[in-house]
Every structure is written in structure tokens, then in C-alpha cells.
Amino acid sequence: MTILIQNCTAITMSTPLVRRGVSIAIAQDKIAKISADPQEFAHQRFDKVIDGTNKLAIPGFVNAHTHLPMVLLRGYADDQNLQRWLEDEIWPAERKLTEEDVYWASLVGIAEMLRSGTTTFSDMYFFMDAVAQAVKESGMRALLSYGIIAPQPGAKADQELKITEAFLKRWHGHASGRIRAAVAPHAPYTCGDEIWRRAKSLAIEYNTIIHTHLQETQTEVDDSLRTFGQTPTERLEALGVFEVPTLAAHGVHLRDSDLEILKRYEVRLAHCPTSNLKLGSGIAAVRKWRQAQLTVGIGTDGAASNNNLDMLEETRLAALLAKLNDPTALPASDALEMATCGGARALGWDDLGVLEEGRKADIVLVEMQGVQWVPGFNPVSDLVYAATSADVETVIVDGQILMERREIQSFDEERAKAKVRQLRAKYQKQQ
């Protein structure tokens, strides 16, 4: 399929950052040409022409860390201490989950992400076949991983790694390459040393990355120091894990010495500011990470601890929080970089996140007609600081139009929403 987006304003995430009055030609899954010359495409035929007037084209957001099916538990339990929230609320509810519930919840989550301009996400959960199926059908792009929880070697650990390997075989590189699979030991505190070593081997064997949680809370660091005499980062380094490309989520409680290690191994970080605030974990030192030239993406985390999957909101919060003591920290364009090409690099998916010829055609059109876009001095500032995700109008992934004029094209969104609303009764707590 060929598509022409005519006469839009583009935030390229390249040089120049903002280009006005450009048209973008898409051929199959790639950006074929970007031009400001109105004659450039005059004699070409396209399967589809989209008027980009008063619209902003941006590379789709990359949600670098989430747990998609948790949309099912959105608003289920809030404003509680982390341990109580997990043990008394989330884990008991998760024990009721089925493959089918996860499938419908994933479709709802994908609809929510498309509606807020996300074209790629990095997920870690269970019943991942159902998530992959939803990704395949919806046309979305994702790096998917089964979250391994195995403190000790043994039958449980073997089973977890078996599930992981089956998932890698079934999905890594599938759906026209839109789906990649990662190996995901859930966290240093939930996986024993042997599991980490075997996870590393799997990642090497299947040529993929490791996705994990790292130093989200101070408790986690303290426990690790007590048990291992090392921070979780030090421990993973000692285990050789970081020799494999690794995406680590949160990092709220990284020490400077941990950062040195992460820098040495080019470990990538996923910053999840809303979840970190909502669960009382704190504020990650994103500015310091960037000064250390680490690759940093932004993630929403799961909807149970956010409570939405809105990357625009997440990007704004990242930009604002970084300014706690210095208003010049993390300007709008830097925050947007993290939400797009930074996230793409964090996932090891380097042909995403930039609007330039030859890159994947993952493009979001944002309407600049809403009142919060007036007067319109600076589209980067207006997008990051003023817009709402409801301004997202059209979403293209891998050269396919998945949402057009706010209508999801690739699946029945209302059916998925109805299914998940019906599931409420099953999960509702007994009062």
C-alpha cells in the first residue's frame, strides 16, 4: 500500500526538528520520501491520500515498559501501600486471569494506546500468547516478554524458562516482523542466580534482549544488599547478565556506582514517572541518566498503577518532574526524544522513532485545532505541555492505517470494551 500525507507539520526527531508544509510518502512499511516541494508528488499515484493541513506528524510513541493486560485491573485498587496493594489486591485478582480475559484486555489496551498515539510497546506479563494474538490482529508493533518468576532452581524454574522459549519460538520476528520477543526475568529479587544465567543464554540463542525491573524501590536495594552484599545492578553485572542488551524499567533507586555499571554495558532504561509516583517509589534521576548518555525511554507501566496508557501524559510528566530544581532541565524536545526514538533504541528497534526516509512508517497525526493549541507559537511545546491525547487523529503502523479520524480500523474496539466491562463482575471484590 502507498499513502501520501499532504501538507503537514512534522516533528521529525531528526534535523531540522520541525518541518512545516511537508508531505510524507509511505510505500509498504517504510517512509519513502519527505518533501516540502508541492510538485514532488504531483505525478505519483497513491492508494490513499491524507490531508495533513493543521495536523502534526510525529513518530509514534514507544511505550518502553508496560503490562498491557492490567487494563483489566484499572481502578481496581488505588492509593495503597505497595506491599498491601500487591498481596491483598493485585495478586489475588491476577490468579483469576485466563487466556481469554488477557486477550480482550490486550485489545482494549491496544485501542487505548493507539488513541493516544503509541505505535510500539514493550510488555511483560503472562498468558503472552493471548497478548501476541491481540498484537498480531490489531496491526500494533510490540516487544513482548513472558515475566519469569523463579527464585529457586527446580521444576517451577524449568517451567518458566520453557514457557519463555516456546514463546520466543512462536512469536519472535513474526507478524511481518511487528512482533519481537524478549527474555524477561521479572526482577533481581524474584529470580535466582541460575535463572538469570539461563535467561541470558536464551537471549543470546534467540538473538534478543533482556527486559526486567531494576531498583524500583529502596526496599529492593536494601534487601539485595542484605542478601547478596551487592545492589541488584552489581549482582546482575557479576552474573554477566549485562553482556546481553538489557532494558531495565524504573531505576528510581540507582546509586551513582550503579549508573557507572549501566553506562559501561549500555543498559537501556525505561522511565515510568506516573507509576513511580503513584506507588510512592519516588522520582528517577532522569537528567543524570541522560547526562551519562544512557539510552532512556518512557513507559506507562501497567494501568493498575498509572491508571492509563497515555504516553503524551507520561512525556509531559517526565519533562515536568525533571525540572524539580531547574526549569532548564529536560526541555520539551528532549522529553519527546525519550518518548519516541529514545524508546525505540531502548527496545533495540533502531528503525523506529524518527521521521526520515527509510525508517519504518509508524506515524501519528495529531490535530492542532483544539483550543489548547492556540495561539500556536511552538508545536513541540504545544504537544508536550498543552495538548491532550484526544488530539491524536490518525495512526499508521508499519505502513498500515490502524486508526483514521479517531476510528480504530483493524479490530472491533467496542466489542473488546464490552467484553472487558463484562469481566468486571468476575473480578469485583466482595464488599
Next chain:
Amino acid sequence: MTILIQNCTAITMSTPLVRRGVSIAIAQDKIAKISADPQEFAHQRFDKVIDGTNKLAIPGFVNAHTHLPMVLLRGYADDQNLQRWLEDEIWPAERKLTEEDVYWASLVGIAEMLRSGTTTFSDMYFFMDAVAQAVKESGMRALLSYGIIAPQPGAKADQELKITEAFLKRWHGHASGRIRAAVAPHAPYTCGDEIWRRAKSLAIEYNTIIHTHLQETQTEVDDSLRTFGQTPTERLEALGVFEVPTLAAHGVHLRDSDLEILKRYEVRLAHCPTSNLKLGSGIAAVRKWRQAQLTVGIGTDGAASNNNLDMLEETRLAALLAKLNDPTALPASDALEMATCGGARALGWDDLGVLEEGRKADIVLVEMQGVQWVPGFNPVSDLVYAATSADVETVIVDGQILMERREIQSFDEERAKAKVRQLRAKYQKQQ
């Protein structure tokens, strides 16, 4: 006019907090009756009936601190140090302002507030007659004040107070009581002692409140200690200012001893979390304020330092930031309380901010059909943590429908937007 909102879910900000399947009858400017009995209104006639199915009725947000005409400078200058931002960017731009520019910018700002569910705002700026005119025409409710800047007694100070008094005479209690005027010495650091004393007298004479900025930055506190040997709060107390009801914005750098003073005089605070982050001022200790039982509202501050007037976003940020070290701090319902009835009390407007019989009919209907409302366990959580302001569908102020199905009814929004877009050229910086 009589209106019936049929079969909605109401967040009352009273007891019970959430009522499902209720209908709300409005007669003239007041809530006449709220009932869950389907027969209650069966034999009554209403000028207008609104279907509330799948809609959430909430008291309109009260934006406790803003500078409305600054929407004209949205995105004009960002990510700079406060002093440079003010001196090199904002003040030179503000010198170009005219009465007419302020009028059109105010209409755009009112459209933006209505669209995001705000029904009352507290403003401080200049050319306030133009702001008041826009409020009058739009049907909005506002507490308006001219920002007095007068470090020394003399002709300038006399002039500032004269403008204030003329504004009080012209507008206080006008537009069917929708407009109130306050007396607004801009800040302790921009107004000398004599000005504060005369401002206090004016507030007493016209039976209104004082609106000011207080301890937004550490610099302001340090300068005050150096010059007066007192914190700004201590100085205002010594001047007797707090004997008049006072609304103080920001308070990021209040000491515990300052809080004691504010508590003693029942000074009300407006929390502006986005602006405080964006300008690098820090995070106000809202939880401590509430534990001290102070009256606290939420404000967006001006669009130049936010960059929107979205109270839903502001409420969410307030709830999240308060959890920095404790996820149980400021639960969703408490944050919503600040954004509605807390703000109303902060403005001294006690018949607003609650959905109950006899209160002013300032009601916002929010659609719960968007994907981020699925599955729908808890409407308070979904509103505060998951929704977007684009879910706001209908807005009623003083019993008048100002926005219906996302169409502004009371003025020509597109004309105002076009006017402010045209003004961009006048304010654009020379590159």
C-alpha cells in the same frame, strides 16, 4: 430555565460520595433536587432534559489561581530560568498587550476551561475589564482581581489602588452575581507595606477577599528575610493583612512556622503543581497543609507556565506528587475535593463545589464511554487517574448550559481562536 439530567452517576463531594442512577433537577441557578427515584420527576415538565446515561455528573472544577489572558503567551517561551523567562520573555511581551488582545485571549481561555470542566476561576492580571467582559458574555463564573504592583508609595501606587477600586465598583457582584472582584496585591515582594495596608482597607470596604502570591520560590523567602527580617508570611501577619480572608497562591516554600500563622488566620491556599514544577520552584507540601486543616484549592496558574488550563490534569498531578514517599497520601477523592469544594471555599464561594440541593447549579457531565474508562470499577479513580479532559461533554454554570455535547453555546469560540492566532504575528519574537 429548568433542566433535568436523567439517570447519571454523580460524584457529589458530599455523602454518599458516589450515587448511581440519579437524576438532577435544576431550577434557575440552583440544584432543586437530586433523586434516585425514577418516578420523582415523572410528572414535572422541564425546559430541557439531558440524558445522563453513561455520564458522570461532577461539581464543576474551581481553578483557584490563574492568569487567564496568558493563553496568548502559551508556548511563547519555555524551559528557562525564572528570572530570564520573566525579564527577557514574558514582561517584554506583556508590554505589547492591549485591552482588546486581553479580551480575545480571555475568551479562548474560557473556552479551554469549559472544555476541561472548569466552571469557576480565580484570576489576577491587568486589563481586567476586558477579562470581566469576557466572563460576563461567556456565562462563566469568576473571582477577578487586578494585580497591584507597587513597591513604593506614590503616584504609581495611588494609580494601582484607583484601578482596583474602580474595578471593584464596576464588577463586584455583577453579571447576576457570577462575577466577584478581589483585591490583589501581586506579592509581598512587589508591594510595599503601605500598599498592603490600603489593600486590606479596600477589601474590608468592599467586603471581599485578598488574592496574592506567597512564597513561590526560595529566593523570595531569602530576600524577605534579608530586607525585613521576616518571612513574607510573617510580614503580612505583622501588617494585619490576614485579618481579611486571604487566598494565597503557591506556598511552595512555606516554613512550618508560616503554616502555623496561615492556620491561625484561616488563610486559604491555591496549589499550582504544574507551574511549580515547570518553573523549577519545587513541590508544595500539600499533605501537610491538609493535615493542618487548611483550606486548599488547586490552580493551573497561567498558560505561559503550565501550558494549559486543564484542571483534570492538575488534579491528577496533585494526587500523584503528594505520594512522593507514601502511596496512601492524597487519595483520588481528596484530590477531587481540592479541585471542587476545596477551591470553592478557598475563593469564599461556599455555595459552589458540591452537588446537593440548594447549591449553585455548576455541573459538569463527563462521558464514561472512552476506552480509558474500561472496565469501570471506580468512577472517582477513573476520573482522577485515567480520564482525559476531552471526556467532558456538557457544562452548566449558574443553571445555564454553556457547553453541550462539546459545542460552546454562549459565544463564538472559533472566532476567538482565530483572533488569538492572528495575534501571534504581533507577539512573535524577532529571530
